[in-house]
Amino acid sequence: MESPEQIRERILAGFPGAEVTVAANPSPSDQRSLVVGAANGREIARFLRDDEVLKLDYCSNVTGVDWPEKEIIEAVRVELPDPSGGPPKIVEKKVKRVQPGCLEAVYHLYSMARGIGPVILRMRTANRGDRVTLPSLTPIWRSCEFQEREVFDLFGIVFEGHPDLRRILMWDELKDHPMRKDYVAPDDFEWEPTPHDAVLARAARHFQDPTPAEAPRSGAKEGAP
Amino acid sequence: MTAEAIELDSWLERLPLTLRDLLAGPIPGPWRWIVQDVIAIAVVLAVFPLLFAFLTLAERKVLGRIQNRPGPNRVGWGGILQPFADGIKMLTKEDIVPRAADPVLHFLAPVALVSFSLLSLAVIPYGRHLVPLDLDAGILYFFAASASSELAVFMAGWAGRNKYSLLAAMRALAQLISYELPLLLSLVPVVMLAGTLSPSGIVAAQAGWSAGFLPHWNILTPWGLAGFAIFMVAALAEANRSPFDLPEAESELIAGHLTEYSGFKYALFFMAEYFAMCALSGMAVTLFLGGWQAPVAILQFVPSYGWFAIKLLSLLLGFIWIRATLPRLRIDQLMRLAWKFLLPLALINLVTASFWHLSAGWGAAAQPLRWGLGLALVAVPFVVIGRRLSTGLGPRTYRYAAP
Amino acid sequence: MIENLSSPLVSPAGARVRPVQDAFHGDLLEVSMGPHHPSTHGVFRMMVTLDGEAIVRLKPVFGYLHRNHEKLGENTTYLGSMPYTDRLDYLNSMTNNWAYALAVEKLIGQPVPERAEYVRVILAELTRLQNHTCLAGFLMQDCGCSGTPLMYAFRERERILDLFESLSGSRMMCNYQRFGGCRVDPGPEWLDAVRGLVEGYGAFLDEYEALLTGNEIVMARTQGVGRLKPDLAVSAGITGPMLRAAGVPYDIRKVDGYGIYPRFSFRVPLGDHGDTYDRYMIRVLEARESISILRQALKDIPAGPIIDPKSRLRGLRPKAGEAYGRIEGPKGEIGFYLISDGGPNPHRYRVRAPSFVNLTLLEDLCLGHTVADAVVILGSIDIVLGEVDR
């Protein structure tokens, strides 16, 4: 099985302008993935499927991943020119950098003909707000049809070129995308007997008396016996 | 049955007559026949609903036992009161009549269906002296009554004003009508050879045992065997039983023409279905299994209605057995089976029967040849038509992936 | 050729489809089957457009059982998600557990002792046995049997579930595998009970096949119904018995060789027609292969620890990284994709459910058939809504 780097060379040979990088994966599973630019994602996918050596004819898994904005505090070595003309002092300075968030579609590709293992393809959207479109790979692998609809439903990545892009699990009128990290669950509260005070607090907003008459709490508030 | 022949029978045989005369005795002469007929009607109306009740219990118990479970055993000892519990449940269930339904037709459909199937029970000879109505053209009357139940089925589908139940009624109608033909054609040889349309005449034609233990039943002849098989398959379809229970097939899209019925009307439909099942198996016993004839000469001490009951119950057990085993046929396969398989076989069966009738005179030496020819006339078309119809279907062998 | 597969009305399965609604054939009948339809396996709806008897369009609608299992996975610790994996394909909790444990072990590079590997193979094959037996029962129920094959299947399934209960504590929600082995060591008497069951299972399968395989009505209802072409199956990501029934020799136990499957010799049955009857037969033949694997595994199961002593039960914080582990579940390839960011909870917890992907071709298989066939085809795909909706 070719390593991701070799595959990257062969892709770059075929598509000189493409931006293909190999993403590191420090975990012992060592499944490094190929980050492909969204522009020619579909051509690269078609190349991977039709390539004689790889023949990745089976797209096993399509996953959405939400990478929210992250503030990275980096220790940066900064050279401070010594005011008195001496050698410049190296100072450790904390630099706060905001790493822009993005939505990602990950494709695990296998070859049933060759029986070779996962080649992982990643495509990232421009940002998490308005530019969230990626090329759909359903015309290449039919198995992406439902899974891309699920990624659209739960993450909000718009797959252009998908034959039937609708919500698949949630009801059509829902505007949110539940699997995003910044999704706030609606507060449609329905009373249930629970010992947790946090839940009781939420219930208080819905009931004048937080505990309906027939469910007196076990006297947690009345202190130890 | 001449008077002195009646005296010869055992007292058990004459029991129904003595009971009837006991009841009808004090009534003056001209009104006696009315009372006798009322008694006959009362007996049929008492016996068959009871048989329906215990048939539903037997069906659930036997089905349960086949599926390795006890079946209903909570109500009464061993579940014996289960049918009455079902009856009460059905009576107390709410009887919804859809607002758009045509109330008269909606009410009339189950009543019509039950009465037609009860009508057909009138001509079956249950015993030597137990024929409610001994008509000369009893067979004609029987199939006229049971054929009119199709009208009631369509009435039920139409009355509900529900598009789907109308579609289902049309399906059920198509099934009933297309199985009417093989049903009737399979009994034509019986009438042809017995020379009479009266059921008791047909039973009489099957009397006697050659060499004491071989009864002259129609089933023990090549054409009789084929006729019985065709008759039973068509009876299964007429009574909407197992492989053909399309109308109330739950996995089908349309829940059938009974969707608009609930409560006691719904129960009436099932009662009618069981009556039709009993009537058809009663007729099958009369036509092919020698009616109330005893299988062996020395076993005649058992009364004739006893033998009829044994044969009827064994056929009903067969119905239940088939229901427990076989999946359901699709509507187009069901039609193909009727028109392209049963109908030709029934027609060829006429030829076999006529050959059997003409070769009646052959000597004892030629009997094996006669039987061989008869069986060939039955088996060969069965295999040829069966093979042609089931091209492309058949057991398969499977290969394994290279390691 | 694969490009135009996505337009619904073209039927590669070679069905006679009249998409055009011309005057003579009258209007198309739009019918919704489900979600409370007795023949759908759980809460599943099919928007079927009928042209007379033939199906012209079929849109599956599901999501009624959607609990957002993956969001739960991201808010719970790695150990906390293990009991939830029982609720995915609630018929095969042992294989779900194993798939999740395999993915986490791949993520953290956790070795697994020998005995645990053998016990995992035994439990996976027992799960496959009871799943394939149940499938045959459900399929016959959809064909219209009045419950007899299903009751026989459930009688045998109960015996296997009793084994699971005496080992893990619960019949269906076993929560038995941990990262690095299993929770409870099966005692010798449990292994003898499994040997007893495996001995008797071959005879049951023979009787079951006598009841069903040769039955003419079963053949009439299933042969030639829902024909699946191999290249379409591969492109649509179909896995498991449904794929092998289409003739594609792809069994993850052979391809990946995960766990200790390479040590066992077993065959992979293949179908030639890819129709419903092949899907049923492939499952029965696979059940027989599972019996032979069970015999080999039971013969040489070693003694030793049931779980790796250094495995961390609580407070597992894998290093940042990702891993995709998959196994050959009874319904197909079930895979778990985990992205860890070093915290106690996974950053991304994704379940690749076979039933969900196998449904992609439901419409292609049903085009041109009648509704009764659509029910049988759905039954032969063998879906469980807990896994489809997650």
Added chain:
Amino acid sequence: MLGTGILKGLAVTAKNLAGSFHDPGRFVTTQYPEQRSVLPENYRNFPFLVAEDDKDPMGTLRCVACQICEKECPPQCIYIEKSRDKKPDAAGKMQLYPAVFDIDISVCMSCQICVEVCPFDAIKMDQEFEIATDNRFRPLLRDREQLARSNRYFQQVHPTEAAEVDARLAAARRAAEEKAAAKAPPPARQEVQTKPATERPDPPAGGIKTEA
């Protein structure tokens, strides 16, 4: 294709019909209220708290309110409030105890993770499943008193597991006594152990406890 398959099928159902009368393998129903199927020892339903003796269950609870099970419980159905004072446990060491220990069994999915992670063997799985109630509020929220069971009950319900747990606890107790005895002979010094009341005793390293 001539009905031979159907006849074989009928033969199988007939064999089962006959078999259901004499062959126990073909008659599998246990009539529940009258007959009861034997529950395997590993069967688990809802958790219960183990108390040393049943005369004073609240006094001798093994639970030290370390709240590990509350954190690890996937559906978060356990709620614990620690006590302010301490009481000696079986080994004589001064331990906290739970003032409030609620389990909401309408949320609990009996996955026994609490049993697995409890370092003090204080919570075990019960086998009682006939606990239907007609009110979904109060009875489904079990508090400390309803959850406590004696160790003897635990030995009845899970004999092998109880034996193994008792053996381990007895060994731990003996080790504690020997350590105390070894420490005790040079009596004179009186250390005053000041332990802040709320500090949670650190559970032994999260080693795996394999139940037999």
